[in-house]
Amino acid sequence: MMDCDVVIVGAGPAGLCLANALSGAGLSIVLVEQQSDDALRDPAFDGREIALTQQSVAFLTTLGVWARIDARVKSPLANARIFNGSSPFAMKIGHALSGHDELGWLVSNHLIRRAAFESVEHLRASGADIRVMASARVIDVDTDAASARVRLDSGQTLAARLVVAADSRFSATRRMMGIAAGMHDFGKSMLVCCMTHDAPHEHTAWEWFGHRQTLALLPMNPDPASGAHRSSVVVTLTAREIERLNALEADAFNREIERRFERRLGAMTLRSTRHVYPLVAVYPKRFVATRFATVGDAAVGMHPVTAHGFNFGLVGIEALSRAVAAAQAAALDIAGDALLSRYEAQHRRATRPLYLITRFITEVYTRDSLPAQIARDAMLRIGEKLTPFKRAVAMSLAGQ
Structure with a gap:
């Protein structure tokens, strides 16, 4: 049995960024990932382009991830336009309304993954107690008031103080902990x-x-x-x-x-x-359990229409890592019930309203009936004239 402080299941961008954020807190961290080491070092293009908010870029900068992405592949997102049907009219959301030179930045998902892995490798080379277990699959998780245990398909067991699921919106780890999720297909x-x-x-x-x-x-x-x-x-x-x-x-x-x-x-x-x-959009009934937390898509799997999926993931990672690091510094339990409850409440406040609004938008704006088309056109034209509304949208897109 291997002992550590934190086991993170999933070494995608969310899991890697969490390991990075926790690395300076004096914790031993194990990342468990089904993919091979080669796939982690050189992830393949997967089609997804991630719209990063200003807030996300600031956090990635503090983690040392942003600087590892080539400037030539960072595409500025200056403005946004929303169309309805064949009408040439569009509601325009300009970057000036956000107070920034751009709303955010567009970067390929596989390049974020590569930069996040390189950042973790740099930390490991500098002495951080992070171990990456590639080509490993979690087959069971159980926790109690004293500790958590993660069993792998190799037969090995990891004993930890905290387990964090960062293994996709369809998280098998979350299900192993008996946490149900509301899914909208x-x-x-x-x-x-x-x-x-x-x-x-x-x-x-x-x-x-x-x-x-x-x-x-x-x-x-x-x-x-x-x-x-x-x-x-x-x-x-x-x-x-x-x-x-x-x-x-x-x-x-x-x-x-x-x-x-x-x-x-x-x-x-x-x-x-x-x-x-x-x-498929996913919102779990709970974000935490005994000595267990979810981050990234395992916590909130957003519809991409508002481009907040990975951004919400980083919001949760920043909140959880700060709470855990503070507890470790104060010689408190890094997976105490009160700590995890505060993280859950904070992340729910940060994500639930926009998750529900997104569900509403996708329901109303994808109906094909004539009344729905007319209503969409009217709402876009009214929205175009409401500068405070457009400013709120712009600031949301910028992550403010």
């Missing part, structure tokens, strides 16, 4: 990929609620090979339609995406692999 799937296009995006994100489809455009820096305008394209359709779209040859795929965007971006060309994800 939208009955649709997302296809994500990078494409170049003729028209400039002006570093403006699009959210387009069309008829029987939802489109998103996330502005990226120019294509490194051709210098062409480049964006991450997100298409949300029924699972059957997404399967058909994903199976198209590249040229046919390009033409269909051009058609779906009503050629507003001119000719469009696929520049990456395509990736499909089911659209």
